[in-house]
Every structure is written in structure tokens, then in C-alpha cells.
Amino acid sequence: MASKKFLSYALFPVFLCLSTFNPTKAQNSQKLPFYNDNETPKSPISIIYQAEIISVDDIYLMHLSIGTPPVDIFGSVDTGSDCTWTQCEPCPELDCFKQEPPLFDPKKSSTYNSISCSSSQCAVVTSNCSEGDCSYSFLYGRGAYASFSSGNLATETLTFNSTSGLPVEMPNVIFGCGHKNLASPTSDSKQTGIIGLGPGNSSLISQMGTSIAGKFSYCLPDQGSSKINFGGIVAGAGVVSTPLIIRDHYYLSLEAISVGNQRLEFVSSSTGNIFVDTGVLRTLLPLEYHSNLKSVMSNMIKAQPVKGVGAEPGFSDVLCYNISSQPKFPEVTIHFRGADVKLSPSNLFRNISDEIMCSAFRGGNANIVYGRIMQINFLIGYDIEQAMVSFKPSRCTNY
Numbered sequence: 001m002a003s004k005k006f007l008s009y010a011l012f013p014v015f016l017c018l019s020t021f022n023p024t025k026a027q028n029s030q031k032l033p034f035y036n037d038n039e040t041p042k043s044p045i046s047i048i049y050q051a052e053i054i055s056v057d058d059i060y061l062m063h064l065s066i067g068t069p070p071v072d073i074f075g076s077v078d079t080g081s082d083c084t085w086t087q088c089e090p091c092p093e094l095d096c097f098k099q100e101p102p103l104f105d106p107k108k109s110s111t112y113n114s115i116s117c118s119s120s121q122c123a124v125v126t127s128n129c130s131e132g133d134c135s136y137s138f139l140y141g142r143g144a145y146a147s148f149s150s151g152n153l154a155t156e157t158l159t160f161n162s163t164s165g166l167p168v169e170m171p172n173v174i175f176g177c178g179h180k181n182l183a184s185p186t187s188d189s190k191q192t193g194i195i196g197l198g199p200g201n202s203s204l205i206s207q208m209g210t211s212i213a214g215k216f217s218y219c220l221p222d223q224g225s226s227k228i229n230f231g232g233i234v235a236g237a238g239v240v241s242t243p244l245i246i247r248d249h250y251y252l253s254l255e256a257i258s259v260g261n262q263r264l265e266f267v268s269s270s271t272g273n274i275f276v277d278t279g280v281l282r283t284l285l286p287l288e289y290h291s292n293l294k295s296v297m298s299n300m301i302k303a304q305p306v307k308g309v310g311a312e313p314g315f316s317d318v319l320c321y322n323i324s325s326q327p328k329f330p331e332v333t334i335h336f337r338g339a340d341v342k343l344s345p346s347n348l349f350r351n352i353s354d355e356i357m358c359s360a361f362r363g364g365n366a367n368i369v370y371g372r373i374m375q376i377n378f379l380i381g382y383d384i385e386q387a388m389v390s391f392k393p394s395r396c397t398n399y
């Protein structure tokens with residue numbers, strides 16, 4: 001049981017729907033209901049779109065409404081991929097995964113529009129043509145952890161909450177209406193798809209374009225719910241900021257990690273060497289650096305590590321302890337360029353069963369990724385215009 005849950009955390013996205021970042025020309029050029037054509041939005045902008053984020057079993061789902069009349073969808077919050085999709089009718093039982101919320105039925109929505117193969121919108125993702133309509137197929141993960149969605153690329157109206165107290169509509173958002181989908185083993189029964197918040201052309205962030213002045217922020221709670229904001233900046237006491245480098249993902253520059261009084265310089269402290277990905281649970285570091293970090297940590301923790309519970313092909317072992325040995329963790333600080341992010345114990349170790357807790361760091365030879373355990377209880381703001389990411393320690397359930 002413990003090892004099954006642990007293994008299922010190995011989800012590692014592979015993105016076939018990546019595209020090049022283009023901040024100035026969002027795909028959705030439609031006028032938004034509260035934004036004047038002749039006005040260049042400056043930060044902070046007056047109305048902020050909001051959506052609820054719900055924590056379920058170490059996954060974060062974003063609640064949105066889609067279509068007219070609106071139907072609720074719950075997509076996993078993914079800063080590591082660009083495409084947004086949700087399961088759609090018809091969805092034969094064998095071709096789709098079970099979801100608690102009712103399926104979205106494009107036939108019942110007056111604002112659903114399919115995208116034709118010849119449309120430039122069809123080119124935002126790697127697409128195919130099916131009877132004149134643009135079709136897609138998005139793949140994530142690999143092996144036993146693979147998941148996918150395929151179906152029709154279409155446009156719809158999304159409805160958000162807002163700081164004005166009234167819902168706001170965003171018309172003509174490109175999304176995938178999935179008729180053939182496979183959930184990852186970690187998904188929750190409430191999940192209906194994925195919300196892509198990456199920097200590529202097809203992502204929700206790029207499609208919102210100037211109406212959010214290139215800004216969004218979220219706060220991942222330990223449990224319960226919080227909000228994601230589109231527009232607005234993260235400010236106030238305790239905020240630290242670091243340069244954002246936009247390529248296929250949101251990259252930051254990791255300079256070192258401190259464990260207690262020991263500072264471990266990062267192997268290649270080059271610019272843009274780690275990307276922020278809410279789609280990945282643990283922080284992934286190069287094998288050798290992780291192994292060094294792990295031994296420094298275990299030397300400072302006066303308890304016997306439990307061996308062999310955190311092994312997975314392609315990754316090094318994760319540092320794990322028996323909860324009953326009551327390990328006391330040292331203070332850990334992530335040194336991004338210009339921003340020291342001090343972690344709390346819940347960012348460092350997670351229970352993987354009633355008996356075992358494991359570190360939120362993992363070593364591997366693929367990407368270097370800042371995972372979501374480490375992001376819990378920080379209000380994290382992305383400012384694409386200013387090319388900055390800000391961290392503010394926060395109790396996210398208060399948002």
C-alpha cells in the first residue's frame with residue numbers, strides 16, 4: 001500500500017503540446033468584458049480573475065466553469081504544460097476515466113465552437129485533421145504512469161470568479177474536448193482534466209494575454225481550498241523575488257541549498273537551471289547533487305532512515321523515516337538568485353503512509369524541477385512582464 005502510493009508519485013510529464021512563448025500576441029484577441037481597447041493595462045489591474053483551488057490527496061485541482069450554460073470542471077493545476085482539456089461527451093466508458101462531476105457535453109453548450117483544420121488556431125498545438133475538424137492528442141508521463149487525452153480542439157467560454165464579486169466570462173478559449181482519455185494513477189475522482197498554465201501559446205496564461213498583464217499567482221494549501229489569481233501582483237512583508245526566464249517552461253536560477261548551517265553550492269549555477277512545475281510532486285535534482293544533499297540531511301537528523309521504500313527506476317532513493325522515530329528536521333533554505341526561500345518541515349517531508357515519511361527531494365538524470373510539495377503554503381506570483389517570480393510565506397487556506 002505504502003509503496004504503491006509512493007510509486008504513483010513518479011508521474012513525469014512529457015509534453016507534445018508545447019509551443020513557443022509569445023507574450024505580446026495572445027491567441028485570444030477577443031475583447032474581454034471589463035477591458036477597454038484603448039487602455040494599456042498596468043499592474044495591479046483593477047479586476048482580478050479568480051478560481052478555487054482544491055487540495056485532494058497531494059493533487060491540486062482548479063475549479064472553473066465552461067460553456068453556456070456553465071458546467072463545472074476540475075483540472076489539475078499544471079504550470080509544467082500548456083494545454084487545457086476536459087473529458088467530453090460522448091465518452092464511452094472504456095475510452096474515458098470515471099469522473100464524479102457530470103461530463104461536459106458540447107452539444108448542450110451554445111458557445112462551443114469546433115476549430116477547423118485550416119484555422120491558425122489549429123496550429124497552436126500538435127494537431128491532426130479529422131473530418132475537417134482539428135484534433136489533438138496530448139501525452140503525459142511514461143510507462144505505467146502515462147496518461148493522455150485525445151479529442152477535438154475547440155473554443156469555449158470559461159467563467160471565473162473575480163475580485164469584483166461577480167463572475168467574469170472569457171470567450172473563445174482554446175481547449176481540448178477529450179473523447180478518449182486515460183487518467184494518471186494519481187488522479188482523483190473529482191478530476192475532469194488538466195489546466196495548462198505554462199508559458200506556451202496554447203496555455204491559459206498566454207490566452208488571457210494582456211487582460212491579466214502577464215501576472216498570475218497561486219497558493220497551494222496543505223489541505224482544503226484556496227485561490228488562484230489571474231492579474232495582480234504579490235507584495236507585502238516577507239516577499240522575495242527572483243528573475244524568471246521563459247523558455248518552454250518557467251525557469252528560475254538555483255544557486256545553492258542550505259541545510260542547517262551547511263550551504264551546498266548547486267552544480268551548475270547557470271541562469272535558468274530549474275523550472276517550476278506544479279505537475280510534479282517532488283523537487284528533482286541531479287543524481288550526484290541529490291546524493292550529497294541526502295547525506296548531509298541524514299547526518300543532521302538523529303533518526304535511522306528507512307531503506308528501500310523510495311526506490312524507483314530512473315531515480316535515486318529518497319530519504320525516508322519511520323514516523324514513530326520522530327525525526328527532527330534541520331532548517332532548509334532554497335537559494336534562488338536574489339531570493340532565499342526558507343522551507344517549513346511540511347515542505348521537506350511528506351507522509352507516504354501511516355508509518356513512513358519521505359523527503360520532498362529526489363535525484364534523477366532528466367529535468368531539474370521545483371516540485372509542488374516545496375510550493376505549499378507560499379503565495380507564488382509570476383510576473384511575465386517584469387520577468388520575476390515572487391514567493392511569500394502564507395497560510396494558503398486563508399486565501
Ligand SMILES: *[C@@H]1O[C@H](CO)[C@@H](O)[C@H](O)[C@H]1NC(C)=O
Nearest residue numbers: 018019020022025123124201
Ligand atoms: C506562437 O504564436 C506566434 C504568434 O501568434 C507564432 O508566430 C508562433 O509561430 C507560435 N508558435 C508556435 C510554436 O506555434
Ligand SMILES: *[C@@H]1O[C@H](CO)[C@@H](O)[C@H](O)[C@H]1NC(C)=O
Nearest residue numbers: 050051052063064065160161
Ligand atoms: C466562486 O466562488 C464561490 C464562493 O467562494 C465558490 O463556491 C465557487 O466554487 C467559485 N467558483 C469557481 C469557478 O472557482
Ligand SMILES: *[C@@H]1O[C@H](CO)[C@@H](O)[C@H](O)[C@H]1NC(C)=O
Nearest residue numbers: 126127128129135136137150
Ligand atoms: C495523428 O494521426 C496519426 C495517425 O492516426 C497518429 O499516429 C498521430 O499520433 C496523430 N498525432 C496527433 C498529434 O494527434
Ligand SMILES: *[C@@H]1O[C@H](CO)[C@@H](O)[C@H](O)[C@H]1NC(C)=O
Nearest residue numbers: 306321322323324325355356
Ligand atoms: C515503524 O516503527 C514501528 C514502531 O517501532 C514499527 O512497529 C513498524 O514496523 C515500523 N515500520 C516500518 C515500515 O519500518
Ligand SMILES: *[C@@H]1O[C@H](CO)[C@@H](O)[C@H](O)[C@H]1NC(C)=O
Nearest residue numbers: 323346350351353354355357
Ligand atoms: C503524518 O503522520 C503523522 C502520524 O500519523 C501525523 O501526526 C501527521 O499529522 C501526518 N502529517 C501530515 C502532513 O499528514
